[in-house]
Amino acid sequence: MKHLTRRTGCLLLGALGIGLAAVEAAAQAYPARPVRVIVPFSPGGAADVPARIMAPEMSKALGQQVVIENRPGAGSTIGTEVAAKSAPDGYTVLLVSNTHVINASLYKKLPYDPVNDFTPVLQFATSPNVLVVHPSLPVRSVKELVALAKAKPGQIDYASSGNGSSQHLFTALFTSLAGVKMNHVPYKGSGQARADLLAGHVPVGVPGIASVINDVRGGRLRALAVTSAKRSPQLLEVPTIAEGGVKGYAADQWLGFLAPAKTPKEAIAKLNEAAEKVLSQSALQKQFQNIGAQAAYLAPEEFGALVRSELPKWGKVVQTVGLRVE
Numbered sequence: 405m406k407h408l409t410r411r412t413g414c415l416l417l418g419a420l421g422i423g424l425a426a427v428e429a430a431a432q433a434y435p436a437r438p439v440r441v442i443v444p445f446s447p448g449g450a451a452d453v454p455a456r457i458m459a460p461e462m463s464k465a466l467g468q469q470v471v472i473e474n475r476p477g478a479g480s481t482i483g484t485e486v487a488a489k490s491a492p493d494g495y496t497v498l499l500v501s502n503t504h505v506i507n508a509s510l511y512k513k514l515p516y517d518p519v520n521d522f523t524p525v526l527q528f529a530t531s532p533n534v535l536v537v538h539p540s541l542p543v544r545s546v547k548e549l550v551a552l553a554k555a556k557p558g559q560i561d562y563a564s565s566g567n568g569s570s571q572h573l574f575t576a577l578f579t580s581l582a583g584v585k586m587n588h589v590p591y592k593g594s595g596q597a598r599a600d601l602l603a604g605h606v607p608v609g610v611p612g613i614a615s616v617i618n619d620v621r622g623g624r625l626r627a628l629a630v631t632s633a634k635r636s637p638q639l640l641e642v643p644t645i646a647e648g649g650v651k652g653y654a655a656d657q658w659l660g661f662l663a664p665a666k667t668p669k670e671a672i673a674k675l676n677e678a679a680e681k682v683l684s685q686s687a688l689q690k691q692f693q694n695i696g697a698q699a700a701y702l703a704p705e706e707f708g709a710l711v712r713s714e715l716p717k718w719g720k721v722v723q724t725v726g727l728r729v730e
C-alpha cells in the first residue's frame with residue numbers, strides 16, 4: 405500500500421513537472437502564431453499608415469507575422485471594443501491615438517473602460533495634424549480662414565474622420581479658440597474624409613499629416629497650419645495654428661499599442677522589446693519622417709501614465725467645447 409502511495413506520488417510529481425515544463429515552454433515560445441493589430445480606423449489614415457510601416461519590421465523582430473486588421477467606425481469605439489473583449493493571450497494588440505482618451509468624455513457610455521480594460525504596451529510615434537483647405541477656398545492663411553468663417557458663420561463645412569475622432573476635436577478646439585462657427589461633417593474614416601476634401605465637396609479639414617502630406621506637396625490641398633506647438637520638420641514652411649493667430653492652440657496626435665487587460669507580462673515584454681528595437685532603426689525613422697511622423701518611444705509604465713494624464717486634459721476640452729455623442 406505504501407509502495408502504491410509512493411508510486412502515485414511520484415507519478416503526480418512527474419505529471420506536475422511535465423505540466424510546469426510545458427507552461428514554461430509555452431511562455432518561452434511566444435509568439436507561436438501571428439499577432440493581429442486591430443486598427444480602429446480606416447485604411448490610409450494618419451494612424452493606419454504608421455502602423456503599416458511598423459508591422460513588417462515587427463514581424464521580423466518577433467519571428468511571426470504581425471497582421472493589421474482595420475475595424476473602423478463610431479469614432480474608433482467599434483475596433484476598441486473588439487480588442488477589449490479579445491483573449492488576453494498576447495495575440496491581439498490595439499492601436500490607439502488621442503481618440504482613445506477623448507472618447508472617455510465624448511461618449512455618454514462606452515462598452516469598455518479605456519484604462520482598466522487594457523494593458524499598456526508602448527507609445528511608438530507622435531504626429532501633428534494639419535489644417536488644410538481645398539484650393540478652391542479663397543484663403544491662404546489661418547487669419548483669412550477665420551475672417552471668412554466669421555463673415556459666413558455656420559456656412560463653411562469641415563470634414564473629420566468621425567464623431568469623437570482627433571480630427572473632430574482638434575477642429576472643434578480651433579473653432580472654439582478662434583471664436584468661429586463651422587459645420588462639422590463626420591465621415592466613417594480618414595479615407596472617406598480625405599476623398600471629399602480632395603474633391604472639394606468639403607473645403608476644410610484637420611487630418612493627420614501622414615494621410616495628406618503628399619497631397620499638400622502635390623498642390624492638391626493647401627496647408628494653412630499645423631496643430632502642434634512647434635512646426636513640423638516635414639513642413640517647415642507651414643506655421644503653427646498659434647503662429648497663425650489663434651493663441652494657446654496646441655494639439656499633437658500620439659500613437660501607441662495597448663493589449664487586453666491581464667495579457668501575460670512575458671508577452672508585453674516581448675512586444676515591447678521588438679518595438680523598441682524597430683524604432684531604433686534609422687530606416688524606419690526616415691519612413692516616419694517622410695509621412696510627417698516622429699518615432700517616439702515610451703515604455704509601458706510611461707505610456708500608461710500618459711494615457712491617464714490625457715483623460716482629464718481632453719475631458720476639459722470636450723466640456724468647454726460642449727461636445728457629446730450618445
